[in-house]
Amino acid sequence: MKNVIFFILLMVFADNASAQNWIEPVNVSNMNDFILSSDFTIDHNGIIHCVWNLKYENNYGVIYYASSEDGGITWTNPLSISQNEDLYCTGPQIVNDSDNKLYVGYDLYDFSPVTWGVYATIVINEGSGWGEPLQLAEGMKTRLAVDNNNRVYVFWYQGAPHNGEFCYQYLEGGFWSEIFIPFDNSNELTGIWEIVTDNDNNLHCAGFYDPTAFSNIRPAYYKFDYNTQSWDTISIISQNTSVSNIDIALDTYQNPHICWGGYATYYNYFNGQNWSLADTVGQPDTQHIEIDVDEAGKVHIAAVEGFNNVGNLVYYHRPDGLYWDSTIVAQAGNTIFTPEFEIHNNSLYLVYKSSDQPGYGDVYLTRHDDLVSTKGxxxxxxxxxxxxxxxxxxxxxxxxxxxxxxxxxxxxxxxxxxxxxxxxxxxxxxxxxxxxxxxxxxxxxxxxxxxxxxxxxxxxxxxxxxxxxxxxxx
CATH class of the missing domain: 2.60.40.4070 (Immunoglobulin-like)
Incomplete structure (x- = not known):
């Protein structure tokens, strides 16, 4: 009996010690309103830039921006950057280039009878303020990536929900390229969720694929070869058709690691030759996931898991290199949305939206310091x-x-x-x-x-x- 009590106390102390590695969450938005999703990036000066969308009405939503120069402790007042008064903007993503220029992509819904449509939209801050939003094309799920030459890629999905493809365009030297559709096949469905760039400017993309366009969506990996300016053959990560969201990160050897959610949280990695079998990381009912890999090769995963109408933001890692350890970083009485990771100066930053009651919530930031030293x-x-x-x-x-x-x-x-x-x-x-x-x-x-x-x-x-x-x- 004493051994059992000692084991329970040991587990409690271990969990508390792990949780204490995360700083107390900081309220970024301070709006307590209908915020749906958020994203952030850290520029080369260490300044954190955060964006989120606020839904005012069913047909009206705005993209807001704030920044922090002290590691996320204090933030500027929220600034509307979508510059719209009667349109619905949602799903923002923010990236920066080597010159610290900022790029925000989002979906713009126009519900007016004459010009109804959904448009992939981008707004740019070159250092002197935010410019006018630019609508690139009809499409949704707008995603961004910047390579080492400051070429800015904008991806979006176009077509019917079960019969469409991803498209992209890039901005280079102040000029926009033509629109590319790499896998233009009416009998397939292709889409991209997240993009990362390696040291050779190749693009590694995590997304979904359905060879039949019949609602059998599978997690997929797409790679763009910068030297040949061409796309490799699509890699199907798993035959599991329950994929709801997916994320990707690269290790120091430029090999991709993918985490995807569905019935649970799953993890795969590429060893230079083949993809590993899916490793089940988290619990059932996974809603949102995020992955990153630090300079020591340690994999970090965040997953939003719902239990008994309570949203849990769970952090997973492998302290012994074999088994996944979990820590609840945040809880919400209603929901937690869109966790986002970024590693900067050996610290793991995590931004997420949290809500204790329907229709109200804020964007929060927490941070886990001394990543490499936590290997044990x-x-x-x-x-x-x-x-x-x-x-x-x-x-x-x-x-x-x-x-x-x-x-x-x-x-x-x-x-x-x-x-x-x-x-x-x-x-x-x-x-x-x-x-x-x-x-x-x-x-x-x-x-x-x-x-x-x-x-x-x-x-x-x-x-x-x-x-x-x-x-x-x-």
Whole structure:
């Protein structure tokens, strides 16, 4: 009995300690009104920019903006940036470029009898104030992305609910491109929910796909190759047709991690060759999800889960690298909407809309500091217990990579070129503690010889990494 009591107390203290890592939520909007969704971004000066939409009437909604220069503790007064008096604006998303210019995309509904329609709309702040909103095309679910060259992409969905496709246009050097429809097929449904850009300006997109356009929507991954200016073949993440929302993030090796909601919260990642099987993270009745990956490779997931008419915002991570741990970050008497993550200076920022009663609510921000240090002793134990070397080095025909692990864990051993691009995966499996040796004969994933030069062999054990150099001289 004493052991049971001790275990319960230990779990309570552990949960409280985890919850205390999050600062007390700060009210961003201070409106206590009918707010539906929100988003935020952090620019290169550390200024936080937040947007949300406020519904005044069924046919009238406004996009508001506020900013914070002290880590989200104090905020400017809300400013209307949609500049409309009789239209309905909703679903805002905000991004910034390397010059700290701000771009806000949203859906604009025009309910007037003559000009009725839904339009993908963008409004820009180049530093001197917000410009006039620009309607790009008929469409909804407006999403934005900015690459390293400050090319600004605007995506939207057009067509019937079960028979349509995503389109996009980009702004570069002050000029708008033509409109592109990558997968124009009347028998399919394609859509994009979230977009991230890698170091090579490729776009990684999480969305949905239905090959029959018959309400069998599946979670999907889309990739745009910047060098060829073309789209790869659509990757179906799961045959599960219960997907309701989806998000994507990249790790330090530019591999995508996807989290999606439906009957529960699911997580998949790409290991350089294949997508993993879906890992069930959260509880049933998932409404909104968000994912991010920190510089140590640690995965962070937020999910809105409803239990007994109470909205719970739950934070998931894997402190031991194997099992998901959960912490309730916020609760609401009615609903919690649209959680959004962003990692900045080793802190995890989380913005969400919370409501204790129907029709009223506000946007809140909380923050989790010292992300990398929260890995715990387990990871430092793994790192200190890992040993790896190769011989010969340099090598001509083959080299043997020898390593040892002192704790059973998930292990990935891969070769990358000097630019960090993936070449070949040698091991991707759960290994017991032991000594291992594997040969590399200087080939890539397709079995073709690689050019001579400097390469990196990278050992990942759960979320710890060791990287060493290797010279190939055939």
């Amino acid at each position: 002793n387990y990871f430092s134990d793994i790192t200190s217990a890992m040993q790896i070397q190769n011989k010969p080095n340099p090598f001509k025909h083959y080299t043997s990579i020898d390593f040892s692990i002192k704790k059973s864990c998930y292990v990935k051993l891969e070769i990358r070129n000097s630019m960090g691009h993936h070449v070949v995966t040698l091991i991707d499996d759960y290994l017991t503690y032991d000594n291992y040796s594997i040969k590399w004969v200087g080939v890539n994933n397709n079995g073709k010889k690689v050019p001579p030069g400097l390469y990196l062999y990278c050992l990942h054990a759960n979320e710890s990494h060791i990287v060493k150099k290797i010279l190939y001289c055939p």
